[in-house]
Amino acid sequence: MTAGTVLVVRPDSAGDVLLAGPAVRAVAEGARQVVLLAGPHGRAAAELLPGVSRVVEWRTPWIDPSPPPMTGPHALRLMRAVQEAAPELALVLTSFHQSPLPMALLLRLAGTPRIAAICADYPGSLLDVRHVVDEDVDVPEAERMLGLARAAGFELPPGDAGALAVRRPLPEVGHLTGPPGYVVVHPGVSAPARAWPAENWTRTVHDLVRAGWRVMVTGGPGERALTARVAGGRPAPEVVDGGHVWESVADLGGRTTFAELAAVLAGASVVVVANTGPAHLAAAVGTPVVSLFAPVVPAARWAPYGVPAVLLGDQDAPCRGSRARVCPVPGHPCLSSVPVARVVEAVNHLASVKEVVH
Template sequence: MHFLIVKLSSIGDVVHAMPAVAALRRAFPTARLTWVVERVAAPLLLGAPGLDEVIVLDTRGWRRQWYRREVFRQAADCLARLRRHPVDVALDFQGLMKSAAVAWYSRARRRIGFATDALREPPGRLAYTEQVTVSPSEHVIRANLRLVEALGVAPPETYEFWLPPLEDEAAYVAGQLSRQGITGRFALLNPGGGWVTKRWPAANFGHLAELLWRQHGLASVVTYGPGEASLVEQVQAVVREAPVVSFPTNLREYLALAQRATVFVGGDTGPLHLAAAVGTPIVGLYGPTSAERNGPFAAADKVVGLDVACRTDCYRRTCQQHICMDIAISLVAQAVGDRLRALS
């Protein structure tokens, strides 16, 4: 039996598909599992246990340089690998036209995707032989599990996340923390986010760092992604006494950093979901997206958000008002305190 897993991106979405794929492996321990993923999220899967093959696409890069012979060679190689081992079942966890096309191209006899009303691009339904109904309000991890339940897979009691070995990354992180004087507990603060509407003001993280230092003796490590270095500067600009440091990390180094953190604070972005996957205590700041659907899943984790009418089914990437992220610093500090007390 050969299962093709199609979950291309984003980072958080790939993390949210891991428990379903882990459950599939437990139900079919001798099956072949192949995961198709975009280059940006591939480091999360390459070397991860439980997978027989990872096929890495770079559709963004290919579109930018479509005229180059090397691009045609890379794309042709990926297409050939899709058919190298006959696929019995393709599972499209993405719900896009391109992910549905990957499932269809594999020639799998069974191609399973979500019901049409749950697809981000409904025409993708034409590629499926079966569709699975999910509730729009249930957590995305639970929705993903419904795809494998269509194959008779029992839902797991606890979520399992496949992650690659991180020994080298842990050594890098330990060295960086030591050089910057962070020897004890620290909070992991993430002011960034792919959507501007998901961001809590960067300066607020600096004021929060001061409170965490005074109230809990927590230093702070500020993380950032490509193009977000200015956010770190905004955080540090308002800090007076608290130890606040920052250093660059790739995806795997970030995972190693999150494993050492006492608590994570940030919005609904990839770093939050990565931290949740390694078991870091979470305080999530939610505005345009639903914590019920995309939030942290540990019972003790905390979510902070405002009760404003326009948040319902918002999911806007831009907004003229953006009042949903006007969350008071005191509310976030209180949530962190509550989460820390739950640890003891």
């Protein structure tokens, strides 16, 4: 398919945007330019996606975790941005529990001539390409979105296997991390139901250092208290490399941009992280992941995609499939039951896998 400007809509979190990467590349292969509509939580990830020509930001009231009021002026801001982009086609990418129809209505009012989406509900005249999938079958989100792109007539370029990816080159971060070969520990999450206890993260860092690893503790600006606690739980020895002295534990909380975080993850042997955006960012830079995965959403859909991974956590716990943001089960057993020793064991296993692959 050959198209002019195509609008791809994915107004969710950074991880959701990264998972849209294969679909975006398929569209870019057959379009003159791709404009990606993202929310504020996903914009930085959108700007890293290969194939994206321009990013438009709009907070989507039925998607954003802290939604703005759905007012006429707010809707007009989106409609004006869409009219300026003048797409001849829009792909509305959603997760299985989201409806594309509110966005399709606004795009239609903005004059978008063709709209494609996965939709179980009757769309009337809101969609031109209604792609129906069996939502009882758990398909990885990246493949689900790529399926919509194919239904709309777009295919990945020859030689593109459909893995997650980011633009290269990434920023230089050696001044933060020292040489490659460390482990990244990312303790923060966007929803409490997905969190592993902070004291477990602290013990993991300590035990990784005892096992001979350098550890980078990463997090966003709002997670500095958590990363300081996790990184500073115990005094650590120093490692000497080439005349430079590198601390065994570095607290990088709030010290990186999203692109710099991608570079930090790319230099790691393994990333230890819950089900949150950096898990997908690690996959996008090809680094193995120890995934502390709460089953509030299906791992078959949202586990790290396309890289070696060890999935930890009771996937049959009572919270399974609840989509809860706060754990509904006292004691948070699905993750609190994961022993620190199992995490360290998984790190050592995946590090050996990465050495074999590279």
